[in-house]
Amino acid sequence: MTSPLLTVNGLNSFYGRAHILADVDLQVGAGEVVALMGRNGAGKSTTFRSIMGLVEQRRGALSFGGADISTAEPFEIARLGLGYVPEDRRIFTELTVMENLEVGRQPARAGSPTWTPERLFDLFPNLAEMRDRPGGRMSGGEQQMLTIARTLMGNPRMILLDEPSEGLAPRIVEMMANAIVALKSQGLTVMLCEQNLHFAALVSDRAYVIEKGRIRYQGTMAALQADDEVRRAYLTM
Amino acid sequence: MGFYVTQFMSGLAQAATLFLVASGLSIIFGVTRIVNFAHGSFYMLGAYMAYTVSDVVGGFAGFWGGIVAAALAAGVIGVVMEMVLLRRLYRSPELFQLLATFGVVLVIQDLALTIWGPEDLLGPRAPGLEGRVRILGQAFPQYDVFLIVLGPVVLALLLLLFKWTRWGTLVRAATQDREMTGALGVNERRLFTSVLFVGCALAGLGGALQVPREAVNLQMDVSMVVEAFVVVVVGGMGSLMGAFLAALLIGQLQAFGILIFPQITLVLVFLVMAVVLVVRPYGLLGKPPAAARGAAHAPEAPLRPAGLPAKLFGVAVLAVLLLLPVVAGQYALVVLTETLVLVLFAASLHFMMGPGGMVSFGHAAYFGLGAYAAGLLTKHMDGGMLAGLVTAPVLGGLGALLFGWFCVRLSGVYLAMLTLAFAQIVWSVAFQWTAVTGGDNGILGVWPAPWASAKWVYYYLTLAVVTGAVLMLRRAIFAPFGYAMRAGRDSPLRSEAIGMDVRRLQWLAFTAAGAMAGLAGGLYAYAKGSVFPTFLSVPASVDALVMVLMGGVQTIAGPLVGAAVFHGLETEVVRYTDFWRLILGGIIILLVLAFPKGIAGAADAWFGSGRSAEGRA
Numbered sequence: 001m002t003s004p005l006l007t008v009n010g011l012n013s014f015y016g017r018a019h020i021l022a023d024v025d026l027q028v029g030a031g032e033v034v035a036l037m038g039r040n041g042a043g044k045s046t047t048f049r050s051i052m053g054l055v056e057q058r059r060g061a062l063s064f065g066g067a068d069i070s071t072a073e074p075f076e077i078a079r080l081g082l083g084y085v086p087e088d089r090r091i092f093t094e095l096t097v098m099e100n101l102e103v104g105r106q107p108a109r110a111g112s113p114t115w116t117p118e119r120l121f122d123l124f125p126n127l128a129e130m131r132d133r134p135g136g137r138m139s140g141g142e143q144q145m146l147t148i149a150r151t152l153m154g155n156p157r158m159i160l161l162d163e164p165s166e167g168l169a170p171r172i173v174e175m176m177a178n179a180i181v182a183l184k185s186q187g188l189t190v191m192l193c194e195q196n197l198h199f200a201a202l203v204s205d206r207a208y209v210i211e212k213g214r215i216r217y218q219g220t221m222a223a224l225q226a227d228d229e230v231r232r233a234y235l236t237m
Numbered sequence: 238m239g240f241y242v243t244q245f246m247s248g249l250a251q252a253a254t255l256f257l258v259a260s261g262l263s264i265i266f267g268v269t270r271i272v273n274f275a276h277g278s279f280y281m282l283g284a285y286m287a288y289t290v291s292d293v294v295g296g297f298a299g300f301w302g303g304i305v306a307a308a309l310a311a312g313v314i315g316v317v318m319e320m321v322l323l324r325r326l327y328r329s330p331e332l333f334q335l336l337a338t339f340g341v342v343l344v345i346q347d348l349a350l351t352i353w354g355p356e357d358l359l360g361p362r363a364p365g366l367e368g369r370v371r372i373l374g375q376a377f378p379q380y381d382v383f384l385i386v387l388g389p390v391v392l393a394l395l396l397l398l399f400k401w402t403r404w405g406t407l408v409r410a411a412t413q414d415r416e417m418t419g420a421l422g423v424n425e426r427r428l429f430t431s432v433l434f435v436g437c438a439l440a441g442l443g444g445a446l447q448v449p450r451e452a453v454n455l456q457m458d459v460s461m462v463v464e465a466f467v468v469v470v471v472g473g474m475g476s477l478m479g480a481f482l483a484a485l486l487i488g489q490l491q492a493f494g495i496l497i498f499p500q501i502t503l504v505l506v507f508l509v510m511a512v513v514l515v516v517r518p519y520g521l522l523g524k525p526p527a528a529a530r531g532a533a534h535a536p537e538a539p540l541r542p543a544g545l546p547a548k549l550f551g552v553a554v555l556a557v558l559l560l561l562p563v564v565a566g567q568y569a570l571v572v573l574t575e576t577l578v579l580v581l582f583a584a585s586l587h588f589m590m591g592p593g594g595m596v597s598f599g600h601a602a603y604f605g606l607g608a609y610a611a612g613l614l615t616k617h618m619d620g621g622m623l624a625g626l627v628t629a630p631v632l633g634g635l636g637a638l639l640f641g642w643f644c645v646r647l648s649g650v651y652l653a654m655l656t657l658a659f660a661q662i663v664w665s666v667a668f669q670w671t672a673v674t675g676g677d678n679g680i681l682g683v684w685p686a687p688w689a690s691a692k693w694v695y696y697y698l699t700l701a702v703v704t705g706a707v708l709m710l711r712r713a714i715f716a717p718f719g720y721a722m723r724a725g726r727d728s729p730l731r732s733e734a735i736g737m738d739v740r741r742l743q744w745l746a747f748t749a750a751g752a753m754a755g756l757a758g759g760l761y762a763y764a765k766g767s768v769f770p771t772f773l774s775v776p777a778s779v780d781a782l783v784m785v786l787m788g789g790v791q792t793i794a795g796p797l798v799g800a801a802v803f804h805g806l807e808t809e810v811v812r813y814t815d816f817w818r819l820i821l822g823g824i825i826i827l828l829v830l831a832f833p834k835g836i837a838g839a840a841d842a843w844f845g846s847g848r849s850a851e852g853r854a
Contacts (some may be wrong), residue, residue: 052420056328078422090417092410102403103410104421154422 005030005158005189006051006082011060013050013213020046021213024060028158028191033184035200035221036193037235038210044193045087047210048160052084053077065157081109083156087163089147093136097127100135100146104153112157113186120149123179141172148179158189165199177202197235201225209234239373244492246372250381250450252488253388254443258461259468259480260395261439267412267475268432271323271334272650274779275341277462279315279437282345283307283444284453285353288360291448297364304445311441312434319433322826324426329833332596336786337829339779342458343822349455351816360448380449387446391439392481399477408432412475440465463657463775467506470654471513473523482521504665507658511643514655518647542715547794558700562693570692571764574699576804578761581703583784583796585753588710591790592719593746594726595645596653599660600781602640603633603751605773607758609667612680612768617673622686626702626759633755634748636663641747645740660778668770679769683762699760706753711793713749722746787828 004027013021021043028034038044050058053074062070069077078084092100101117108114121128124145130138135146144164151159164180165173173196180190180203194200200207200221207224209217211234217224224230262276290303318341326334366383369376399405411418411428419425444457468487472479487506494505501508519525543551558577562570586600607629614620614628640659644652667674674680689695713719724732725739732739762768771777780803788799806824810817 054416054420074416074419075422075424078420084420086417086420090414092413092417094413095406095409099406099409102406103418103423105403106422150421 003030004028005065006191007061007063008047008051009061011047011050011058011062013046013055013059014057015046015055019213020055021050021058024210024213024215026191026208026215028189030157030189031184031187032206033180033190033192033204035204035207036191036210037195037197037200037207037224038193039195039235042210042234043213044210045162046213048084048086048162048191048193051077051160052082054084078154078156079106081112081155081157083151083154083159085147085151085159085161085164087166089140089143091135091138091143091146091150094134096132096134097138097146098131100150101153104150106154109155109157112155113188114155115149115152117153120152123152123182124149124175141168141175144168144172144176145179152183156188158191159183161190161192163194164192165194165196173199195235197225197231239375242373243375243377244496245489246377246385247381248489248492249388249485250384250488251491252484253384253391254447254450255464255468255488256388256481256484257391257443257446258440259465259472259484260391260477261436261443262462262465263469263472263475263477263480264408264439265432265436266469266650268408268415269323269327269334269429271338272332273436274335274338274462275318275345276338276436276440276465277458277460278342278345279311279440280444280447280461280465281349281453281455281458282314283311283441284360284447284457285349285358285444286310286441287445287448288358288453289353291361300361300364304442304448307445308438308442311444312438315433315437315440316430318437319430322830323433324429325830326833327429329829332786332790333829333833336783337826339783340822340825340829342462343818343825345822346455346458347816347819347822353453355455357452357454359452363449384446388481388484392477395477404428404431459775464506466654466657467510469520470651471510471520473520474650475524476520476522479520479522501665501669504662507661507665511655511658511662514647514651514658515643518651520651543793555704562696567692570696572804572808574692574696574764575761575808576801577696577699577703578757578764579780579784579804580797580800581706581757581760582754582781583788583800584707584710585750585757586781587785587788587790587793587796588714588753589746589750590785591793591795592714592722592726593743593750594722595743595747596649596782597656597750597778598653598782599656599658599775599778600750600754601773601775601777602656602660602663603637603754604758604761604777604781605663605667605768605770606636606751607633607755608762608768608772609674609680609758610755611759611762612683613673615683616675616680622684622689622763625683625763626756629759629762630752630756633758634752636755637748637751638744641744641751645743645747657775657778660773660775664770664773664775667773674770677770679767681767683768684766685763689763695764699764702756702760706756707797710749710753714793718742718745783825787825789832 006026006028008024008026011021011024012019024047036044036047046055049055051062053069053072060070064077064080064082067080069080092103095103098117101120126142127145127149130142135143138146148161164176168176177199184190192200192204204221207219207221208215209224209230216234217230258276258280262273265271265273287303287307290306291299293299294302322337322341323334326337363380366379368379370379370382399409407418407423407428411423411425415425464487468480468483471486472481472483486509490505490509494502498505513521561573565573582604586597589595589597610628610632611625614625640656644655647655668676684690685695689698721737721742725737725742729739758772761772784799784803785796786799787803788795788797806821810820814820
């Protein structure tokens with residue numbers, strides 16, 4: 001790993017008086033696909049939301065592409081090239097597919113792929129057939145594609161993908177995995193959080209394991225798959 | 238025939254103005270979730286500014302240029318309000334911004350008074366459109382024809398703006414999910430600022446266009462903001478098309494109401510709104526509010542029973558209140574008595590707003606019903622004070638029982654507007670049923686029983702009743718009933734799933750709040766010795782709202798502190814200056830900025846954090 005694109009040091013987050021994340025350290029290098037693994041409620045989504053500046057009470061040193069983002073606003077972080085794909089998709093249901101993509105559109109960025117709706121329709125052909133359909137009248141899988149496509153419209157250098165396989169039919173999960181591999185091959189850095197080890201293993205180079213708001217393990221994906229003890233302790237039900 | 242046609246057409250012209258103002262209000266609410274109480278003030282400013290430009294520059298350029306300049310200036314003032322004030326409050330408790338905009342209303346009123354003076358200002362006719370056209374033998378102003386055309390043109394432009402521009406797309410996205418829009422790289426702040434510009438410019442435009450039609454005056458703001466709210470709510474929040482239809486409807490009601498039902502013109506609009514909301518709870522073209530995401534409100538912290546220090550503090554306050562008559566003069570006793578009554582009034586509103594989650598814009602209705610119970614009993618039946626004080630909560634409660642049945646079927650701003658509609662209906666009955674209520678002259682001679690007629694005795698009586706009532710409300714909040722109320726407020730679906738009848742609970746809470754407000758009204762009537770329709774007017778409801786919001790909605794001590802501070806300030810400021818609105822509005826704005834969680838909320842955070850940290854350790 002060369003100099004990391006995203007560095008998180010000593011991240012602590014709170015909801016009200018509840019301490020959710022404790023001293024989380026993470027690093028993601030340019031071009032890597034890294035999985036953040038953990039059970040329901042372990043702190044995966046909060047980690048992503050904290051990195052994006054969406055958690056009001058957070059402390060720690062965060063930097064992205066050399067810029068300090070510890071106190072930056074979500075929109076500033078997004079404009080630095082860090083895209084966020086939320087777990088519950090959060091499609092604008094009243095807006096059409098094309099309008100959803102328009103909301104995500106940002107200027108082209110040197111050093112990261114430039115996306116247009118047409119290029120995204122190559123990646124997610126299903127969307128091409130429903131350009132004018134309101135987001136509220138799409139299936140879960142279609143919404144999942146749209147939410148990723150919408151974030152890519154910002155021409156990010158890296159995306160945070162929150163549980164991309166959750167609640168999707170196996171065929172769609174496979175399409176997602178292919179899409180992530182395709183994105184990686186274009187030079188996009190990806191961090192995804194997952195409960196599904198099989199899915200994560202298909203796409204990821206490295207993994208972190210989080211439990212009760214603390215990072216318990218980090219290593220290559222292959223090492224995690226081989227480590228029965230860690231898997232039993234932090235991942236399987 | 239011709240007469241009816243021209244009447245219809247002036248209804249259409251009025252509708253155009255209404256639509257302009259209401260569409261601005263709707264856009265602002267949609268994106269920022271701010272109930273902009275100051276919207277009418279921008280309308281008024283637009284009218285004054287257009288008048289001045291037209292007056293100074295004169296002629297064709299002065300008039301039409303003045304309209305454009307006034308609209309732009311209103312937009313810029315809206316931007317200033319957003320950047321200086323509202324921007325700091327997006328993370329405050331809901332409706333706190335409403336309090337801030339109320340402060341703006343007061344400030345603008347006094348500024349307008351200072352700049353333009355108290356007299357009505359008659360503007361010029363519109364150059365180029367001074368004439369009249371003849372329609373079926375009736376003369377009809379050309380300018381009104383222009384307005385009739387302008388309404389649909391502005392509607393079309395707005396629809397195009399929202400559908401086909403990037404700005405419009407972003408605004409619609411932010412209306413649905415602010416947080417996600419920000420996470421996609423959209424600068425929400427700038428978007429909000431621009432939305433305030435457009436919304437306030439529309440209000441200013443509406444006011445400026447009104448100059449040739451009516452005299453510019455200082456009462457334009459409140460009357461228009463209420464009407465604009467009615468239009469937005471009847472049309473359906475967030476629907477421009479709905480606002481347009483509703484504006485047409487309301488415009489016609491105003492044009493023909495005065496011909497057909499002159500006795501009830503004052504309430505006709507509110508009656509129609511009540512009917513529309515009962516039949517279509519989200520307005521003509523509105524949709525049920527899809528829970529707007531990312532509104533950035535933390536879940537309400539659970540209410541905690543008072544700890545020992547808080548109890549001791551309460552006892553100390555009570556002790557001071559008990560000892561005060563020893564040192565306080567007559568005037569101070571009167572002010573203190575009124576303050577105590579308002580404490581109960583605010584506490585009753587807080588009961589339904591805080592734990593109940595139902596915001597009322599018309600709580601004065603029940604306060605007024607209580608006051609009129611006392612007044613009518615005295616006037617028509619020679620009833621004594623005790624009978625009056627017993628009847629007051631009963632009548633307030635009955636009123637709330639009746640209106641509440643309809644109101645609890647709605648939620649949020651719709652519920653609030655329906656309470657306002659009912660309050661206006663009650664007000665107009667009191668105002669217009671002169672034979673029984675005395676109309677505007679009110680009912681005089683509502684004095685306490687002889688044994689309680691000394692100021693200090695009545696003070697103690699009030700103190701005892703208010704303390705008892707407030708403690709009862711407090712007890713209810715911590716009883717199973719109170720827990721159920723809060724559960725129903727926070728997760729209505731889950732509460733129903735475990736077998737709670739949320740609507741019935743809300744109905745009960747509404748009724749209890751009405752009864753307590755009625756009791757406060759009864760006490761107030763005997764304290765004042767008279768009852769007037771102003772007791773149940775919109776400003777009285779707004780006062781109650783301000784007291785609760787000032788104190789902090791989600792703290793139990795909030796309404797007590799808020800009522801004391803607000804009434805104290807009002808009384809003192811009015812005594813010392815003619816610019817009491819400016820000072821009071823300024824103080825409200827400063828308080829909001831200094832304590833974005835309310836005064837008692839701030840104190841709670843101050844003392845509470847230490848306590849709960851111990852609790853966790």
